[in-house]
Amino acid sequence: MSAADQPVSALLLDLDGTLVDSEPLHRRGYELCFAARGWDVPDLGIFTGRRALDVFATEPGPWSGLDPQVVLDDVLAHVPDEDPTPVAGARELILAACSSRTPVAIVTSAGPSWVERSLTSLGLGLDDVDLVVTALDVLAGKPDPEGFALACGRLGVDPSAAVAAEDSPAGIRAARAAGVRRVVGVATSHDPSVLLDAGAAEVHDDLRPLVPLLRRSP
Known part of the structure; x- marks a missing residue:
């Protein structure tokens, strides 16, 4: 069988x-957060399907050296409040x-x-x-x-x-x-x-x- x-x-x-x-809602959160920080927006595909904390902790980017939880909290604050x-x-x-x-x-x-x-x-x-x-x-x-x-x-x-x-x-x-x-x-x-x-x-x-x-x- x-x-x-x-x-x-x-x-x-x-x-x-x-x-x-x-995904469009989450992507908007990343874009708004990174823009507010003056960061270039990377390929956001690296976040798809993965825990953001893991990405911030292991992938190189403008967040390198920062507390992953602090960056994640900032992203979540920028995600549109929509269902x-x-x-x-x-x-x-x-x-x-x-x-x-x-x-x-x-x-x-x-x-x-x-x-x-x-x-x-x-x-x-x-x-x-x-x-x-x-x-x-x-x-x-x-x-x-x-x-x-x-x-x-x-x-x-x-x-x-x-x-x-x-x-x-x-x-x-x-x-x-x-x-x-x-x-x-x-x-x-x-x-x-x-x-x-x-x-x-x-x-x-x-x-x-x-x-x-x-x-x-x-």
């Missing part, structure tokens, strides 16, 4: 760029998983409050998912597999039979490294070829193609 045919043990979902198209836009199929996918009794975990580089606000924008709440793994729950962020491995361990599921959805190369590599065979790329933030090169089994414009998969799961 191929990975595409076997029952889905769990649905492992990234948040930003996967469930909600929030994120749902990705098409996100709400339907989670509800289909609930109906099929397929466990759902959100595995994100964001914090708990943003998870709750994003779910609210989908017309859902924390009770509609089984588990949330945030930036605060892991020592190493994506592309490290810790978050996905933690989710599978807490759910008690086989990662090789899980399906993950991610919009970034870092997230795709993290899921694959955790043993997830079917990692679906969502092309909201990157070109499909970039996601396929990172190891995505397939790439879609949104989450609607995954809804029938969950409806088939026992």
